[in-house]
Amino acid sequence: xSSENAKLTPTSSAANRSRLSLASIARVYFGVAGSxxxxxxxxxxxxxxxxxxxxxxxxxxxxxxxxxMARIAPGTNVLAFCAATGWRLAGWPGxxxxxxxxxxxxxxxxxxxxxxxxxxxxxxxGAMAAVVGxxxxxxxxxxxxxxxxxxxxxxxVLLAAALAAxxxxxxxxxMLLAGLAGYFWPDT
Amino acid sequence: xxxxxxxxxxxxxxxxxMNGQSSLPIVRxxxxxxxxxxxDRQLNAAVTVAQSSPGPMGGYVVSVGYxxxxxxxxxxxxxxxxxxxxxxxxxxxxxxxxxxxxxxxRSLDAVVIAGSALILQTAWPMAMDSGVFHGxxxxxxxxxxxxxxxxxxxxxxxxxxAAAIIGWIAGR
Numbered sequence: 062x063s064s065e066n067a068k069l070t071p072t073s074s075a076a077n078r079s080r081l082s083l084a085s086i087a088r089v090y091f092g093v094a095g096s097x098x099x100x101x102x103x104x105x106x107x108x109x110x111x112x113x114x115x116x117x118x119x120x121x122x123x124x125x126x127x128x129x130m131a132r133i134a135p136g137t138n139v140l141a142f143c144a145a146t147g148w149r150l151a152g153w154p155g156x157x158x159x160x161x162x163x164x165x166x167x168x169x170x171x172x173x174x175x176x177x178x179x180x181x182x183x184x185x186x187g188a189m190a191a192v193v194g195x196x197x198x199x200x201x202x203x204x205x206x207x208x209x210x211x212x213x214x215x216x217x218v219l220l221a222a223a224l225a226a227x228x229x230x231x232x233x234x235x236m237l238l239a240g241l242a243g244y245f246w247p248d249t
Numbered sequence: 250x251x252x253x254x255x256x257x258x259x260x261x262x263x264x265x266x267m268n269g270q271s272s273l274p275i276v277r278x279x280x281x282x283x284x285x286x287x288x289d290r291q292l293n294a295a296v297t298v299a300q301s302s303p304g305p306m307g308g309y310v311v312s313v314g315y316x317x318x319x320x321x322x323x324x325x326x327x328x329x330x331x332x333x334x335x336x337x338x339x340x341x342x343x344x345x346x347x348x349x350x351x352x353x354x355r356s357l358d359a360v361v362i363a364g365s366a367l368i369l370q371t372a373w374p375m376a377m378d379s380g381v382f383h384g385x386x387x388x389x390x391x392x393x394x395x396x397x398x399x400x401x402x403x404x405x406x407x408x409x410x411a412a413a414i415i416g417w418i419a420g421r
Contacts, residue, residue, distance in 0.1 A: 094303060114302030132339045133353075136263045137307035138329025142320045144334040145341055156338060160331050161271045167304020168327045171311040172320065174298040185294055188409045188417015189379035189386035196407055199270055199306075202399065203365040207358060236265055236363055243359025244352050 081118055081150050083158045089116075090143055090162035104163070105137050108146060123149050140164060250285055251300055252325045255318055259329030270296075270306050272366035273371045276313060289378040293315045296375070301409050305330075386419055 081089070093107040106126065113117040119127075127145035134141040140160055147159025178185055258279050266272035273296070278286040295316065305323055314326025343401040350390035390412045397403050 066302060070350065095326075100366065124340065127337075130337050134333065134337035134340055136266060137305045137330065139305045140307075140334035141332055141337040145337045147336050148341065153338070154334050156335060160334050164304060164308070164327065164331055166331075167302055167308050168311045170302040171298055172305065172315050172323050174302055175295070175312040175315045175323075178294050183295055184413040184417050185419050186379070186413075186420055187387075187390055188301070188376070188413040189290075189293045190298045190381055190390040190416070191409050192293060192300055192414030193372055193376045193379055194391035194396075195269065195398050195408065196273075196296065196368060196375070197340050197391075198395045198398035200365040200372070203368070204362050220379055230315070235367060236271075236360055237259040238357045239363030240356045244309035244356035246355055246359070 080153075081116070083151060083154055084152055086147055086158045087157050087162040091145070091166065094163045094166050105142055111145060111152075119146060119149060181187045189198070250284065250319060252318060252321055255314060256325040256329050259314065259326045260332055263307065263310065263329050264333050266364065268366055271361075272307060272310065274367040276310065277371050277374075280313065280317065286317050287313060291372045293375045293378055297409060301406050316318070336413055386416075390415060 075145070080236060082241050089111050093111065109124055113124050115123060124146070127142055131142035131145050134145075140163065143159040143163045144156040147155040151158070161220050251357075259276075262272040262275035262279065265275060273292075277289075277292055281289055281292060291315065295309045295312035299306055299310045302308060309327045310330050311323050314322035314324070316322075318325075376382060376391065381391045382388070394408050394412060397408050398405060400405075
Protein backbone atom coordinates (compact mmCIF):
# COMPACT_ATOMS: atom_id res chain seq x y z
CA UNK A 62 0.00 0.00 0.00
CA SER A 63 1.52 3.30 -0.97
CA SER A 64 2.05 6.17 1.40
CA GLU A 65 -0.08 8.24 -0.96
CA ASN A 66 -3.00 5.96 -0.22
CA ALA A 67 -2.44 6.20 3.49
CA LYS A 68 -2.71 9.97 3.38
CA LEU A 69 -6.01 10.04 1.57
CA THR A 70 -8.70 12.23 3.06
CA PRO A 71 -12.37 12.50 2.15
CA THR A 72 -11.75 15.37 -0.24
CA SER A 73 -8.50 14.39 -1.95
CA SER A 74 -9.54 11.73 -4.44
CA ALA A 75 -9.63 11.99 -8.21
CA ALA A 76 -10.04 15.52 -9.41
CA ASN A 77 -12.62 14.62 -12.03
CA ARG A 78 -14.97 13.09 -9.52
CA SER A 79 -18.08 14.84 -8.33
CA ARG A 80 -19.10 14.05 -4.77
CA LEU A 81 -22.32 12.21 -4.25
CA SER A 82 -25.10 13.65 -2.14
CA LEU A 83 -26.10 11.73 0.99
CA ALA A 84 -29.35 10.72 -0.70
CA SER A 85 -27.42 9.35 -3.69
CA ILE A 86 -25.05 7.45 -1.40
CA ALA A 87 -28.01 5.95 0.46
CA ARG A 88 -29.61 4.97 -2.87
CA VAL A 89 -26.44 3.25 -4.11
CA TYR A 90 -25.94 1.19 -0.94
CA PHE A 91 -29.65 0.45 -0.58
CA GLY A 92 -29.61 -0.76 -4.18
CA VAL A 93 -26.85 -3.28 -3.57
CA ALA A 94 -28.11 -4.28 -0.10
CA GLY A 95 -30.19 -7.10 -1.50
CA SER A 96 -27.15 -8.76 -3.09
CA UNK A 97 -25.52 -9.77 0.19
CA UNK A 98 -26.87 -13.26 0.74
CA UNK A 99 -24.54 -15.04 3.12
CA UNK A 100 -21.42 -13.28 1.85
CA UNK A 101 -20.31 -9.68 1.67
CA UNK A 102 -18.04 -10.28 -1.29
CA UNK A 103 -20.89 -9.89 -3.78
CA UNK A 104 -21.79 -6.57 -2.21
CA UNK A 105 -18.19 -5.38 -2.42
CA UNK A 106 -18.07 -6.29 -6.10
CA UNK A 107 -21.36 -4.49 -6.79
CA UNK A 108 -20.27 -1.37 -4.92
CA UNK A 109 -17.05 -1.35 -6.91
CA UNK A 110 -18.99 -1.62 -10.16
CA UNK A 111 -21.28 1.22 -9.13
CA UNK A 112 -18.78 3.65 -7.60
CA UNK A 113 -15.52 2.94 -9.45
CA UNK A 114 -16.63 1.76 -12.89
CA UNK A 115 -20.06 3.30 -13.49
CA UNK A 116 -20.02 6.59 -11.60
CA UNK A 117 -16.25 7.14 -11.32
CA UNK A 118 -16.59 8.73 -7.88
CA UNK A 119 -14.06 6.40 -6.25
CA UNK A 120 -10.58 5.64 -7.58
CA UNK A 121 -9.04 2.17 -7.71
CA UNK A 122 -6.57 3.21 -5.00
CA UNK A 123 -9.37 4.42 -2.73
CA UNK A 124 -11.29 1.21 -3.31
CA UNK A 125 -8.24 -0.94 -2.51
CA UNK A 126 -7.43 1.01 0.63
CA UNK A 127 -11.05 0.79 1.81
CA UNK A 128 -11.11 -2.95 1.17
CA UNK A 129 -7.81 -3.57 2.98
CA MET A 130 -8.76 -1.48 6.00
CA ALA A 131 -12.19 -3.11 6.21
CA ARG A 132 -10.47 -6.49 6.42
CA ILE A 133 -8.40 -5.26 9.35
CA ALA A 134 -11.19 -3.46 11.21
CA PRO A 135 -13.06 -5.42 13.88
CA GLY A 136 -16.65 -6.42 13.26
CA THR A 137 -18.48 -7.25 10.06
CA ASN A 138 -16.13 -6.62 7.13
CA VAL A 139 -18.78 -5.55 4.62
CA LEU A 140 -20.18 -2.91 6.99
CA ALA A 141 -16.67 -1.57 7.61
CA PHE A 142 -16.16 -1.49 3.84
CA CYS A 143 -19.36 0.55 3.44
CA ALA A 144 -18.24 2.92 6.21
CA ALA A 145 -14.83 3.35 4.56
CA THR A 146 -16.16 4.01 1.06
CA GLY A 147 -19.00 6.19 2.38
CA TRP A 148 -16.44 8.22 4.33
CA ARG A 149 -14.33 8.61 1.21
CA LEU A 150 -17.37 10.04 -0.60
CA ALA A 151 -18.83 12.38 2.00
CA GLY A 152 -16.99 12.13 5.32
CA TRP A 153 -18.68 10.84 8.48
CA PRO A 154 -22.25 11.55 7.25
CA GLY A 155 -21.44 9.57 4.11
CA UNK A 156 -20.19 6.67 6.22
CA UNK A 157 -23.35 6.73 8.35
CA UNK A 158 -25.60 6.91 5.26
CA UNK A 159 -23.80 3.99 3.59
CA UNK A 160 -23.86 1.74 6.68
CA UNK A 161 -27.52 2.54 7.44
CA UNK A 162 -28.65 2.02 3.83
CA UNK A 163 -26.98 -1.38 3.72
CA UNK A 164 -27.89 -2.67 7.17
CA UNK A 165 -31.37 -1.32 7.97
CA UNK A 166 -33.27 -3.26 5.27
CA UNK A 167 -31.45 -6.45 6.28
CA UNK A 168 -32.24 -5.86 9.96
CA UNK A 169 -35.93 -5.32 9.19
CA UNK A 170 -36.08 -8.54 7.14
CA UNK A 171 -34.29 -10.32 10.00
CA UNK A 172 -36.91 -9.21 12.53
CA UNK A 173 -39.77 -10.18 10.20
CA UNK A 174 -38.29 -13.63 9.65
CA UNK A 175 -37.73 -14.04 13.39
CA UNK A 176 -41.43 -13.27 13.88
CA UNK A 177 -42.21 -15.88 11.25
CA UNK A 178 -40.12 -18.38 13.22
CA UNK A 179 -42.68 -18.26 16.03
CA UNK A 180 -45.57 -19.01 13.66
CA UNK A 181 -44.04 -21.37 11.15
CA UNK A 182 -41.45 -23.18 13.25
CA UNK A 183 -41.90 -26.40 11.28
CA UNK A 184 -40.20 -24.75 8.30
CA UNK A 185 -37.14 -24.11 10.42
CA UNK A 186 -36.45 -27.75 11.33
CA GLY A 187 -34.85 -28.62 8.01
CA ALA A 188 -33.34 -25.16 7.66
CA MET A 189 -31.57 -25.42 11.00
CA ALA A 190 -29.89 -28.66 10.00
CA ALA A 191 -28.78 -26.98 6.78
CA VAL A 192 -27.35 -24.04 8.74
CA VAL A 193 -25.10 -26.42 10.68
CA GLY A 194 -23.65 -27.55 7.35
CA UNK A 195 -23.39 -23.96 6.13
CA UNK A 196 -21.56 -22.88 9.31
CA UNK A 197 -19.07 -25.74 9.04
CA UNK A 198 -18.49 -24.94 5.36
CA UNK A 199 -18.06 -21.26 6.24
CA UNK A 200 -15.46 -22.11 8.88
CA UNK A 201 -13.60 -24.27 6.39
CA UNK A 202 -13.72 -21.59 3.71
CA UNK A 203 -12.30 -19.10 6.21
CA UNK A 204 -9.30 -21.26 7.00
CA UNK A 205 -8.84 -22.73 3.51
CA UNK A 206 -6.55 -19.95 2.17
CA UNK A 207 -4.10 -20.67 4.97
CA UNK A 208 -3.94 -24.41 4.52
CA UNK A 209 -0.85 -25.51 2.74
CA UNK A 210 0.74 -22.09 2.92
CA UNK A 211 2.45 -22.48 6.24
CA UNK A 212 2.55 -25.53 8.46
CA UNK A 213 2.24 -23.53 11.68
CA UNK A 214 -1.19 -22.33 10.70
CA UNK A 215 -2.54 -25.86 10.97
CA UNK A 216 -1.00 -26.16 14.38
CA UNK A 217 -2.74 -22.96 15.41
CA VAL A 218 -6.14 -24.27 14.32
CA LEU A 219 -5.68 -27.29 16.52
CA LEU A 220 -4.43 -25.14 19.35
CA ALA A 221 -7.45 -22.80 19.13
CA ALA A 222 -9.85 -25.72 19.11
CA ALA A 223 -8.16 -27.18 22.15
CA LEU A 224 -8.16 -23.85 23.94
CA ALA A 225 -11.86 -23.32 23.23
CA ALA A 226 -12.55 -26.60 24.99
CA UNK A 227 -11.16 -25.16 28.20
CA UNK A 228 -14.27 -23.59 29.77
CA UNK A 229 -12.53 -21.01 31.93
CA UNK A 230 -10.59 -19.53 29.04
CA UNK A 231 -13.51 -18.65 26.77
CA UNK A 232 -13.56 -17.55 23.12
CA UNK A 233 -12.35 -13.99 23.71
CA UNK A 234 -9.08 -15.08 25.26
CA UNK A 235 -8.61 -17.73 22.60
CA MET A 236 -8.86 -15.02 19.92
CA LEU A 237 -6.59 -12.62 21.76
CA LEU A 238 -3.97 -15.26 22.45
CA ALA A 239 -4.13 -16.41 18.84
CA GLY A 240 -3.53 -12.85 17.66
CA LEU A 241 -0.61 -12.52 20.03
CA ALA A 242 0.86 -15.84 18.92
CA GLY A 243 0.51 -14.82 15.27
CA TYR A 244 2.19 -11.49 15.92
CA PHE A 245 5.29 -13.03 17.43
CA TRP A 246 5.43 -16.12 15.27
CA PRO A 247 8.57 -16.01 13.12
CA ASP A 248 8.23 -15.76 9.35
CA THR A 249 8.87 -19.00 7.54
CA UNK B 250 -31.69 -7.99 30.89
CA UNK B 251 -31.36 -4.21 30.43
CA UNK B 252 -31.00 -2.82 26.93
CA UNK B 253 -27.73 -1.13 27.87
CA UNK B 254 -26.24 -4.43 29.03
CA UNK B 255 -27.55 -6.13 25.89
CA UNK B 256 -25.90 -3.45 23.75
CA UNK B 257 -22.59 -3.70 25.61
CA UNK B 258 -22.48 -7.50 25.43
CA UNK B 259 -23.40 -7.45 21.74
CA UNK B 260 -20.80 -4.76 21.14
CA UNK B 261 -18.19 -6.91 22.86
CA UNK B 262 -19.03 -9.82 20.60
CA UNK B 263 -19.01 -7.75 17.39
CA UNK B 264 -15.88 -5.80 18.36
CA UNK B 265 -13.94 -8.98 19.02
CA UNK B 266 -14.92 -10.65 15.76
CA MET B 267 -13.19 -10.27 12.44
CA ASN B 268 -16.19 -11.28 10.34
CA GLY B 269 -19.90 -11.94 10.71
CA GLN B 270 -19.99 -15.47 12.05
CA SER B 271 -16.93 -15.30 14.27
CA SER B 272 -18.95 -13.46 16.91
CA LEU B 273 -21.04 -16.64 17.35
CA PRO B 274 -18.87 -18.25 20.07
CA ILE B 275 -18.94 -15.09 22.19
CA VAL B 276 -22.69 -14.59 21.72
CA ARG B 277 -23.31 -18.19 22.72
CA UNK B 278 -20.98 -17.98 25.71
CA UNK B 279 -22.65 -14.79 26.98
CA UNK B 280 -26.33 -15.36 26.29
CA UNK B 281 -26.77 -19.14 26.21
CA UNK B 282 -24.15 -20.50 28.60
CA UNK B 283 -23.58 -17.70 31.09
CA UNK B 284 -26.86 -15.75 31.34
CA UNK B 285 -29.43 -18.28 30.08
CA UNK B 286 -31.50 -15.67 28.24
CA UNK B 287 -31.26 -17.52 24.92
CA UNK B 288 -31.48 -21.19 23.98
CA ASP B 289 -29.32 -23.03 21.48
CA ARG B 290 -32.45 -23.53 19.39
CA GLN B 291 -33.10 -19.78 19.29
CA LEU B 292 -29.46 -19.12 18.42
CA ASN B 293 -29.69 -21.65 15.63
CA ALA B 294 -32.91 -20.02 14.43
CA ALA B 295 -31.26 -16.59 14.52
CA VAL B 296 -28.40 -17.82 12.33
CA THR B 297 -30.91 -19.49 10.02
CA VAL B 298 -32.85 -16.25 9.74
CA ALA B 299 -29.71 -14.22 8.98
CA GLN B 300 -28.57 -16.73 6.37
CA SER B 301 -31.99 -16.51 4.75
CA SER B 302 -32.00 -12.71 4.66
CA PRO B 303 -30.15 -10.25 2.48
CA GLY B 304 -27.44 -8.44 4.40
CA PRO B 305 -24.28 -9.33 6.27
CA MET B 306 -24.00 -12.68 8.07
CA GLY B 307 -23.35 -10.86 11.34
CA GLY B 308 -26.96 -9.69 11.12
CA TYR B 309 -27.99 -12.73 13.13
CA VAL B 310 -27.36 -10.61 16.25
CA VAL B 311 -30.47 -8.58 15.33
CA SER B 312 -32.53 -11.74 15.54
CA VAL B 313 -30.80 -12.72 18.80
CA GLY B 314 -31.64 -9.28 20.20
CA TYR B 315 -35.27 -9.77 19.19
CA UNK B 316 -35.44 -13.13 20.96
CA UNK B 317 -34.00 -11.58 24.12
CA UNK B 318 -35.82 -8.23 24.31
CA UNK B 319 -38.26 -7.84 21.41
CA UNK B 320 -38.05 -4.98 18.92
CA UNK B 321 -36.02 -2.80 21.32
CA UNK B 322 -33.52 -5.65 21.66
CA UNK B 323 -33.32 -5.95 17.89
CA UNK B 324 -32.62 -2.23 17.57
CA UNK B 325 -29.83 -2.13 20.17
CA UNK B 326 -28.31 -5.28 18.66
CA UNK B 327 -28.35 -3.62 15.24
CA UNK B 328 -26.59 -0.62 16.79
CA UNK B 329 -23.99 -2.97 18.29
CA UNK B 330 -23.58 -4.58 14.88
CA UNK B 331 -22.87 -1.33 13.04
CA UNK B 332 -20.83 0.47 15.73
CA UNK B 333 -17.50 -1.29 15.05
CA UNK B 334 -17.80 -0.51 11.32
CA UNK B 335 -16.94 3.12 12.02
CA UNK B 336 -13.60 2.17 13.56
CA UNK B 337 -12.40 1.68 10.01
CA UNK B 338 -12.33 5.46 9.52
CA UNK B 339 -9.49 6.22 11.98
CA UNK B 340 -7.80 3.15 10.52
CA UNK B 341 -8.14 4.66 7.05
CA UNK B 342 -6.67 7.91 8.24
CA UNK B 343 -3.82 6.84 10.43
CA UNK B 344 -3.02 3.14 10.17
CA UNK B 345 -2.94 2.59 6.41
CA UNK B 346 0.82 2.23 6.27
CA UNK B 347 1.13 -0.21 9.16
CA UNK B 348 -1.24 -2.66 7.51
CA UNK B 349 1.68 -3.80 5.39
CA UNK B 350 3.58 -5.02 8.46
CA UNK B 351 4.06 -8.77 8.20
CA UNK B 352 3.63 -9.16 11.98
CA UNK B 353 0.22 -7.44 11.83
CA UNK B 354 -0.78 -9.63 8.87
CA ARG B 355 0.31 -12.78 10.71
CA SER B 356 -1.63 -11.68 13.78
CA LEU B 357 -4.80 -11.09 11.75
CA ASP B 358 -4.38 -14.41 9.98
CA ALA B 359 -4.07 -16.17 13.32
CA VAL B 360 -7.23 -14.48 14.64
CA VAL B 361 -9.19 -15.54 11.54
CA ILE B 362 -7.95 -19.13 11.91
CA ALA B 363 -8.71 -19.26 15.63
CA GLY B 364 -12.12 -17.77 14.85
CA SER B 365 -12.88 -20.52 12.36
CA ALA B 366 -11.94 -23.17 14.95
CA LEU B 367 -14.28 -21.54 17.45
CA ILE B 368 -17.07 -21.39 14.87
CA LEU B 369 -16.73 -25.14 14.38
CA GLN B 370 -16.85 -25.61 18.13
CA THR B 371 -20.03 -23.50 18.29
CA ALA B 372 -21.63 -25.56 15.53
CA TRP B 373 -21.49 -28.66 17.74
CA PRO B 374 -24.34 -27.81 20.17
CA MET B 375 -26.37 -26.38 17.29
CA ALA B 376 -25.98 -29.70 15.48
CA MET B 377 -27.13 -31.51 18.62
CA ASP B 378 -30.13 -29.23 18.93
CA SER B 379 -31.21 -29.55 15.30
CA GLY B 380 -31.04 -33.35 15.41
CA VAL B 381 -28.09 -33.76 13.05
CA PHE B 382 -26.69 -36.56 15.22
CA HIS B 383 -30.04 -38.23 15.89
CA GLY B 384 -31.74 -38.56 12.53
CA UNK B 385 -30.82 -39.56 8.99
CA UNK B 386 -32.68 -36.69 7.34
CA UNK B 387 -31.15 -33.83 9.40
CA UNK B 388 -27.70 -35.38 8.98
CA UNK B 389 -28.21 -35.70 5.21
CA UNK B 390 -29.47 -32.12 4.98
CA UNK B 391 -26.45 -30.81 6.95
CA UNK B 392 -24.02 -32.83 4.83
CA UNK B 393 -25.67 -31.72 1.59
CA UNK B 394 -25.62 -28.07 2.69
CA UNK B 395 -21.94 -28.37 3.63
CA UNK B 396 -21.07 -29.85 0.23
CA UNK B 397 -23.20 -27.39 -1.75
CA UNK B 398 -21.69 -24.35 -0.06
CA UNK B 399 -18.17 -25.70 -0.33
CA UNK B 400 -18.25 -27.10 -3.84
CA UNK B 401 -20.84 -25.11 -5.78
CA UNK B 402 -21.97 -21.55 -6.30
CA UNK B 403 -25.56 -22.21 -5.27
CA UNK B 404 -26.70 -19.25 -3.14
CA UNK B 405 -26.79 -20.04 0.58
CA UNK B 406 -30.34 -18.73 0.91
CA UNK B 407 -31.50 -21.18 -1.77
CA UNK B 408 -29.84 -24.10 0.06
CA UNK B 409 -31.59 -23.12 3.30
CA UNK B 410 -34.94 -22.54 1.60
CA ALA B 411 -34.76 -25.99 -0.02
CA ALA B 412 -33.86 -27.55 3.33
CA ALA B 413 -36.81 -25.78 4.98
CA ILE B 414 -39.22 -27.19 2.40
CA ILE B 415 -37.74 -30.71 2.70
CA GLY B 416 -37.98 -30.53 6.51
CA TRP B 417 -41.56 -29.29 6.31
CA ILE B 418 -42.63 -32.06 3.92
CA ALA B 419 -40.91 -34.71 6.04
CA GLY B 420 -42.58 -33.40 9.19
CA ARG B 421 -46.14 -33.59 7.81
